[in-house]
Amino acid sequence: MPEGHVIHRLARALGDTFMGEELAISSPQGRFAVEAAHLDGSELIATEAIGKHLFLRFDVPGPDYVHIHLGLIGKLQLAPSAPPRGAVRLRVDDGRTAADLRGPQWCRLVGADVREEVFASSGPDPIRTDMDPAVGYDRLRRSGKPIAALLMDQRIAAGVGNIYRAEVLYRHRLDPDVPGREITPRTWRTIYADLAALMADGVRQGRIDTVLDEHTPEAQGRPARDDPHGGEVYVYRRQGQPCLVCGTEIRSRLLEGRNLYWCPRCQRRKHAA
Template sequence: MPEGHTLHRLARLHQRRLAGHEVSVSSPQGRFAAAADRLDGQQFAGAEAWGKHLIHRYRSGDMVHVHLGLYGSFSDGKAPLPAPVGQVRMRIESDDYGTDLRGPTACELYTPEDLAALTSRLGPDPLRKDAEPDVAWGAISKSRKAIGALVMDQKVLAGVGNVYRAEVLFRANINPYRPGASIDRGEWDGVWADLVDLMAVGVRRGKIHVIRAADDHGAPAYGPGRPRTYVYRRAGEPCRICGTTVLMAEMVARKVYWCPTCQPD
């Protein structure tokens, strides 16, 4: 599932390419047809993201909420776009730019009340200027749940996925199984600051980069075209820092990775 930096990157792209333009909106697949008819010909006002959720705004006050889920993606190009290929849920075109949405978990009209309900159940997003890290700290500092589960809980912290979870905890030398209540304020402030910096890099580059320059050597990345990681998808391989074998386990139905030496119990 795309992590928060992907949605913020999309929001910036759509803001830059569509805001202020009257757009044509359609649903070649048909599942968004009624809403597309309502939006067609309106002026696109802007786009923003909260965690893993994308919001498109129109000048009329209409909004569209998109959650990509596991399979959703946008593809874009110069307008007019060619005939749609595959199951295009929503197509948006301005005079010179177009984008197709395929396979999202959600693509739906939203009211202000819907948006308020969504944001009220999300934790602070490290990529938003209005984020309040104290809110996440309040939840973490009172919890006996594992910190590795808490940072992936969108009600605690919005936008963090499995890669950032594994890597930011490694960089902070925090074992993912430590209870949230065992994390001190200094450790949390460091994790938050690191997420703010690393996720901003992800927005700029379009990929997750987490390796410090001094450590960016040795064993290759876990997949073609992927930047190196410290522990994510490196189970059974030596830690890049100390050489200890990287471990993997299941935590809340997701794989968690850590180095038992660099991240002691």
């Protein structure tokens, strides 16, 4: 499932490409055909993301937002206009560029009330500057679950996925099993601020890089990471490999259905330094 920076990049790309244009909206697959007909010929007037939710707003009466959640297999891709291929749920086309949506978890036409409900139920999104991290902390501190599980809860930090949770915990040497109720306000502020910086960089670069300058391949004389997710990381998908800092073997285990990665030597702290 894409992490939050991918959704923000899509919101930005769609806005840059289609904003203010009269658009051909269709559903080649047919599953969004009625809604697409309502939108066809309209203009895109706003795009925004919160966490893993994408909203596209069109200048039409009645429901005017397309709410998209890519889920595990969904893809939204921009390419030069050409006949659609495969099961395209939604196509947005200005005659030069087409955006094709395939396999989303959600693609629905909604009103402002649903958008507001999604925002209200989401935790603060570290990429957005209009969010209050205290909202996430208020939910975090009530739980006895491990911090590593809670960081994947979209009601606590919207948009954070498996890579960012593993990496931010490593960067602050935090034990992934510390219960949420033992995380101090200062530690939460440190985690959130680092997520904000890392994820904003992900929006700019289109990849996730979390290592400090002294731990890059160039600085350490090691091969660059070869992984379809891209980017240089400390622990994510590095189980069985030596820690870039201490050399201890990186470990992995299942936590609430997702693989957790950590260094048992470096990550012993309960509080951020």
